Amino acid sequence: MSGILIDSTRLQTEMDTLAAFSDAPAPAVTRVLFTPVELSARAYIKQLMADAGLTVREDAVGNVFGRWDGDDPALSAAATGSHIDAIPYSGRYDGTVGVLGAIEAVRALRRAGFRPHRPIEVVMFTAEEPTRFGIGCLGSRTLAGRLSPDALTALKDTHGIPFDEVRQSAGYTGDLTAAQLAPGHYYSFVELHIEQGSRLEAAGAPIGIVTAIAAPATLRVVLHGSGGHAGTVLMPERRDALAAAAELILAVERAGRGSDSPDAVATVGLCHVYPGAVNSIASRVTLEIDIRDIDLASRDRMVAQIEAAAADIAAARHIDIERTVLNADRPCYGDAQVLAAIRDAAAETGSTAIELVSRAYHDTLFMAEICPVSMIFVPSQHGYSHRPDEYTSPEDIARGVDVLARTLMRLASS
Numbered sequence: 460m461s462g463i464l465i466d467s468t469r470l471q472t473e474m475d476t477l478a479a480f481s482d483a484p485a486p487a488v489t490r491v492l493f494t495p496v497e498l499s500a501r502a503y504i505k506q507l508m509a510d511a512g513l514t515v516r517e518d519a520v521g522n523v524f525g526r527w528d529g530d531d532p533a534l535s536a537a538a539t540g541s542h543i544d545a546i547p548y549s550g551r552y553d554g555t556v557g558v559l560g561a562i563e564a565v566r567a568l569r570r571a572g573f574r575p576h577r578p579i580e581v582v583m584f585t586a587e588e589p590t591r592f593g594i595g596c597l598g599s600r601t602l603a604g605r606l607s608p609d610a611l612t613a614l615k616d617t618h619g620i621p622f623d624e625v626r627q628s629a630g631y632t633g634d635l636t637a638a639q640l641a642p643g644h645y646y647s648f649v650e651l652h653i654e655q656g657s658r659l660e661a662a663g664a665p666i667g668i669v670t671a672i673a674a675p676a677t678l679r680v681v682l683h684g685s686g687g688h689a690g691t692v693l694m695p696e697r698r699d700a701l702a703a704a705a706e707l708i709l710a711v712e713r714a715g716r717g718s719d720s721p722d723a724v725a726t727v728g729l730c731h732v733y734p735g736a737v738n739s740i741a742s743r744v745t746l747e748i749d750i751r752d753i754d755l756a757s758r759d760r761m762v763a764q765i766e767a768a769a770a771d772i773a774a775a776r777h778i779d780i781e782r783t784v785l786n787a788d789r790p791c792y793g794d795a796q797v798l799a800a801i802r803d804a805a806a807e808t809g810s811t812a813i814e815l816v817s818r819a820y821h822d823t824l825f826m827a828e829i830c831p832v833s834m835i836f837v838p839s840q841h842g843y844s845h846r847p848d849e850y851t852s853p854e855d856i857a858r859g860v861d862v863l864a865r866t867l868m869r870l871a872s873s
């Protein structure tokens with residue numbers, strides 16, 4: 460077997476081509492699930508997979524699988540992959556590096572004369588971003604059995620169109636129950652992704668090895684007070700939903716700051732005020748709260764504290780509170796054997812690698828329910844992500860793909 464060489468020029472051309480499938484003018488990228496540009500981008504990825512000699516299969520929710528059979532096709536596959544959907548006005552690297560990079564890793568292994576013992580599978584997940592259906596990691600959640608056919612059928616997009624109708628008009632008409640994969644379906648899963656933070660840049664390390672992914676919980680709290688004229692309703696009579704929400708926002712911050720777990724974070728990122736006029740008392744406020752930690756007990760303690768605070772505030776202010784848990788997922792941890800494979804691969808390329816925790820959501824979180832996992836991070840300039848000036852240099856991408864190829868080589872040989 461000759462050496463593994465990554466064709467960075469070709470990969471960059473493919474990154475350019477993929478970035479052009481967008482509903483926003485460059486450099487911004489908008490690519491939302493099952494829109495015409497997203498369907499064109501899918502067709503492009505499937506073509507690249509086929510050109511790389513992969514056998515392409517799709518499931519009922521639009522996850523795309525490209526398979527390279529090993530000399531024992533009965534063995535479970537060493538899998539890799541990521542997503543190509545992009546939130547409105549974001550950048551061109553989030554997810555795409557892990558899909559195009561995986562295809563280039565396969566090509567590089569073929570060029571080097573490598574023959575896998577177990578199959579290698581490249582996965583392009585449907586809708587990692589929650590843009591259209593309000594739930595992140597739709598494809599990988601479905602694979603892991605964390606989104607049942609009934610739950611999928613109940614989903615509606617931002618225009619109220621049911622998921623079933625949307626997927627069928629995109630050509631995905633298969634049986635939803637068949638999309639779930641059994642635990643052990645894969646031998647391993649490794650996702651190459653941009654860091655979306657600045658720890659690699661700060662450390663001067665081009666490679667990050669992900670040892671854990673924080674478990675996010677998302678709560679929606681609707682506070683119902685009593686509206687009225689800001690001039691005529693005197694203070695003793697008020698049941699101001701926004702004043703109550705303000706107390707709750709500070710309670711969320713206290714829950715995050717008060718935790719003794721270093722990875723604990725709690726954020727209110729959304730606040731809708733109704734009716735929203737300067738001379739009107741708010742009658743209804745909707746908050747969405749994001750709570751994360753790699754320590755599930757600590758995460759759940761924060762959730763409990765926030766719920767207790769909400770109940771206290773509601774009682775004291777005579778406000779009705781409606782609470783919905785939008786999701787509460789489990790954290791995942793990098794597997795020792797997969798981590799060792801990445802460490803060895805990084806060392807072989809002579810790259811400095813640091814180990815870190817991912818506080819962002821990734822499809823890997825759900826793949827961890829099926830098989831041993833880890834992730835490879837490459838630097839994000841200034842830590843920028845989900846914005847048009849998101850940037851990772853061609854050299855850093857090529858190095859990440861090199862480490863991925865060598866990792867897959869190890870896992871597919873075992």
Ligand SMILES: [Zn+2]
Nearest residue numbers: 542553554587
């Ligand atoms: Zn992503």
